[in-house]
Amino acid sequence: MTKDPYELDVRPLLKSGSDPFQAIMSAVxxxxxxxxxxxxxxxxxxxxxxxxxxxxxxxxxxxLGNGDWEVLFTPEEQVDEVRVSAGDTDLDxxxxxxxxxxxxxxxxxxxxxxxxxxxxxxxxxEVLFALLAREPLFLYPELAKRGHKWxxxxxAAGETYRILIRVGGRKGHENAAD
Amino acid sequence: xxxxxxxxxxxSYFAAALIFLAIGEVMMVxxxxxxxSSIEAPETLALVHTIALGWLSLLMAGALLQFVPVLxxxxxxxxxxxxxxxxxxxxxxxxxxxxxxxxxxxxSFSPLLLPFGATVTIAGFGLLVIVFATTLWQARxxxxxxxxxxxxxxxxxxxxxxxxTYAFVLAGLSDTQAAIDLTLEGLSxxxxxxxxxxxSFTTMGVSYRLLTMFMLSPDRxxxxxxxxxxxxxxxxxxxxxxxxxxxxxxxxxVVLLLIAALAGVIAIGIYMADIxxxxxxxxxxxxxxxxxxxxxxxxxxTVATIFFLALAVSGQxxxxxxxxxxxxxxxxxxxxxLAQLYKIxxxxxxxxxxxxxxxxxxxxxxxxxxVETRAAFWFRLFYLTVIVASAALCLDNASLFRVxxxxxxxxxxxxxxEFVATRRLSNVPSNLRLSGGFARPHLxxxxxQSRRQP
Numbered sequence: 076m077t078k079d080p081y082e083l084d085v086r087p088l089l090k091s092g093s094d095p096f097q098a099i100m101s102a103v104x105x106x107x108x109x110x111x112x113x114x115x116x117x118x119x120x121x122x123x124x125x126x127x128x129x130x131x132x133x134x135x136x137x138x139l140g141n142g143d144w145e146v147l148f149t150p151e152e153q154v155d156e157v158r159v160s161a162g163d164t165d166l167d168x169x170x171x172x173x174x175x176x177x178x179x180x181x182x183x184x185x186x187x188x189x190x191x192x193x194x195x196x197x198x199x200x201e202v203l204f205a206l207l208a209r210e211p212l213f214l215y216p217e218l219a220k221r222g223h224k225w226x227x228x229x230x231a232a233g234e235t236y237r238i239l240i241r242v243g244g245r246k247g248h249e250n251a252a253d
Numbered sequence: 254x255x256x257x258x259x260x261x262x263x264x265s266y267f268a269a270a271l272i273f274l275a276i277g278e279v280m281m282v283x284x285x286x287x288x289x290s291s292i293e294a295p296e297t298l299a300l301v302h303t304i305a306l307g308w309l310s311l312l313m314a315g316a317l318l319q320f321v322p323v324l325x326x327x328x329x330x331x332x333x334x335x336x337x338x339x340x341x342x343x344x345x346x347x348x349x350x351x352x353x354x355x356x357x358x359x360x361s362f363s364p365l366l367l368p369f370g371a372t373v374t375i376a377g378f379g380l381l382v383i384v385f386a387t388t389l390w391q392a393r394x395x396x397x398x399x400x401x402x403x404x405x406x407x408x409x410x411x412x413x414x415x416x417x418t419y420a421f422v423l424a425g426l427s428d429t430q431a432a433i434d435l436t437l438e439g440l441s442x443x444x445x446x447x448x449x450x451x452x453s454f455t456t457m458g459v460s461y462r463l464l465t466m467f468m469l470s471p472d473r474x475x476x477x478x479x480x481x482x483x484x485x486x487x488x489x490x491x492x493x494x495x496x497x498x499x500x501x502x503x504x505x506x507v508v509l510l511l512i513a514a515l516a517g518v519i520a521i522g523i524y525m526a527d528i529x530x531x532x533x534x535x536x537x538x539x540x541x542x543x544x545x546x547x548x549x550x551x552x553x554x555t556v557a558t559i560f561f562l563a564l565a566v567s568g569q570x571x572x573x574x575x576x577x578x579x580x581x582x583x584x585x586x587x588x589x590x591l592a593q594l595y596k597i598x599x600x601x602x603x604x605x606x607x608x609x610x611x612x613x614x615x616x617x618x619x620x621x622x623x624v625e626t627r628a629a630f631w632f633r634l635f636y637l638t639v640i641v642a643s644a645a646l647c648l649d650n651a652s653l654f655r656v657x658x659x660x661x662x663x664x665x666x667x668x669x670x671e672f673v674a675t676r677r678l679s680n681v682p683s684n685l686r687l688s689g690g691f692a693r694p695h696l697x698x699x700x701x702q703s704r705r706q707p
Contacts, residue, residue: 180469184600191611195613216256219256
């Protein structure tokens with residue numbers, strides 16, 4: 076279901092010397108879900124690419140021959156919302172993963188067994204990145220009980236579940252050893 | 254919080270369900286109800302409700318308490334209602350069955366047991382419907398398997414509303430013309446909504462999720478599965494709409510029933526194609542016994558559907574309805590129920606006992622809690638008895654039916670014993686059994702001071 080792009084020509088604005096940024100952003104806000112934006116400008120609007128990427132748009136640019144550029148911004152396929160563990164989970168402060176696991180070929184509950192085994196051997200504060208074929212619904216409560224934080228979602232194709240687990244301090248389950 | 258925890262009362266529902274199944278099998282061995290009595294006889298109604306409510310509905314309710322959170326990825330709402338619902342259902346179903354027994358002239362129970370049992374049963378189901386409906390409502394938009402469950406719950410509400418009406422009419426408490434008309438003409442609707450809607454349609458929806466999970470098959474929502482849902486929901490909706498038509502005496506009910514039957518048959522056809530695709534598309538080449546034993550149930554559903562078509566085309570539905578209902582109830586629903594219990598019981602037990610220990614010390618695998626070769630024999634015996642008993646019903650041979658029911662009673666009890674052994678961790682190698690000093694799980698009743706969340 077491809078929608079017709081909304082066409083916005085900011086060349087008159089640029090030629091009159093005004094900043095087209097507000098016009099572009101209000102055009103983006105007015106887009107229907109899934110609708111692309113076709114932008115015409117007098118130069119290649121490189122700074123805009125990262126702004127639009129941050130709003131979930133990919134870009135394709137082509138010169139129009141007379142020094143002008145045309146850029147097609149297409150909304151990237153919706154990915155699942157990220158599910159995160161309860162409490163304060165600020166992913167920006169997490170370090171890069173220290174361990175990576177591909178568990179997509181294992182049947183449940185083996186991915187859960189492997190993840191918990193690896194997590195037990197990691198240092199507090201380290202992060203594990205794992206790929207699974209299913210969302211590990213029974214793993215979440217066990218991670219929470221052991222004081223670990225997590226964040227995960229499906230990839231854009233909806234086939235692989237990606238989870239980041241940050242190992243918490245050693246607490247919880249004090250009764251496991253008694 | 255996202256995620257699914259162990260359902261506190263599921264194992265108790267399963268235990269009650271299996272006891273009702275064993276009682277039902279004993280009734281069949283003793284020749285209580287069809288085929289020794291007629292299909293309409295009170296004895297048969299006692300047997301049918303022991304199986305459909307006591308066994309299959311309690312099994313379904315226990316399974317949904319555990320799996321609705323898995324289907325929608327969020328915890329159950331109002332989990333505290335699960336225990337009162339179980340108590341009401343066990344009391345209500347027992348009262349209902351004894352009410353039918355007293356209608357049959359056996360035993361000297363009050364005839365009021367029937368409406369009493371029905372009312373208490375409806376109250377029990379009512380609590381469960383509140384639990385599931387609230388959970389589903391809060392989880393919108395629903396994934397496809399959960400939409401099957403929603404339609405199944407709607408069918409359950411319609412089924413028990415009809416059933417409650419019949420109970421009051423049969424006990425002589427209601428003599429309004431509308432209620433009597435419903436009792437005379439609506440019985441097939443009650444059976445279709447109960448067996449086809451609540452039990453079968455819900456099983457179909459849950460199977461989409463469980464089978465792909467157990468066999469590592471692709472589980473993206475397919476267009477064909479959505480069509481199964483739409484056709485099945487339409488068929489059940491039409492059947493439910495016939496109830497007000499009976500009350501108003503409108504014509505055209507036969508045509509509508511035919512349309513509903515056709516939609517239902519097409520839905521089952523597409524569903525079976527989906528199931529074959531799930532089995533073929535699995536990443537896991539060696540499949541476990543629950544998935545192998547499930548094949549027998551799918552075969553029974555296919556044979557039952559073809560049998561239904563043949564009966565409908567030759568105009569002999571009345572004559573073949575006994576074997577047809579038997580095949581659906583025992584081959585498809587009971588076969589599927591026992592097969593999936595063989596996975597669910599060890600999984601729940603394993604998670605309960607070893608979940609907190611995972612990664613910290615050596616723990617057994619889920620497969621270590623069962624001995625598949627032993628159970629496989631009992632599943633074979635079970636399906637063999639289903640085939641022989643179905644043939645016996647087609648041939649009107651009550652003795653053969655009772656003998657094969659005896660074989661089925663043995664198979665069911667052997668499987669029941671396998672579940673007990675699993676709960677007791679009897680099959681786990683002794684060096685791994687109770688590592689960490691964890692206590693053995695309670696057989697079917699949760700401890701009152703549990704570490705688990707309800």
